[in-house]
Amino acid sequence: MEQKKDEKVTYPKYAPGTHVSTSDIYQKNITYSWWEPEVQYAWSLGPAYSRFLEGLKEGKILGIHCHKCKRVIVPPRSFCEYCYGPTDGWIELPDTGIIETYSVSYLDPDANRIEEPILIGVIDIDGADEHHGFMHYFGEMSKDEIKIGMKVKAVWKPEDEREGSITDIKYFKPLRGGE
DSSP, X not given: OOOOTTOOOOOOSSOSXXXXXXXXXXXXXXXXXXXXXXXXXXXXXXXXXXXXXXHHHTTOEEEEEETTTXXXXXXXXXXXXXXXXXXXXEEEEOSEEEEEEEEEEEEOTTSOEEEEEEEEEEEEETTSOTTOOEEEEEOSSOTTTOOTTOEEEEEEOOGGGOOSSGGGEEEEEEOOTTO
């Protein structure tokens, strides 16, 4: 039977059948089985981002070139989101940049309140097009020192601790005169 457009659907107040409670299970009044699947996950980041992470493991920040609109994109993408052209031509960029934006957080990653704030924001990497940075932590500065436009430099994990992750960069610190 087909329902008409403006017709109201009504459901029975009581659905027939036998209701099962937790006590029925514990008292073995019903038969049941418990199955926990063994699930293994695998995923691909794609060729562009995978190569970017390989570069981080080597202590390098890699960008990719869009030949159509002449941009250098970091983090790299398989196509340019501006002109939809393909990207190729890997470019090793310096591990320096400027703070595009930042946030001062009094919550840790588990949402617990903390006394000393975490500084996090977006870094535009030198040599890449503007407004195409990535988010990361800031260190070796206080909430009163951090500024938009501040020059920063990556602080890397020791080479033997790197694993091909964005966290291979521990944080970005202020780039001071002699560095």
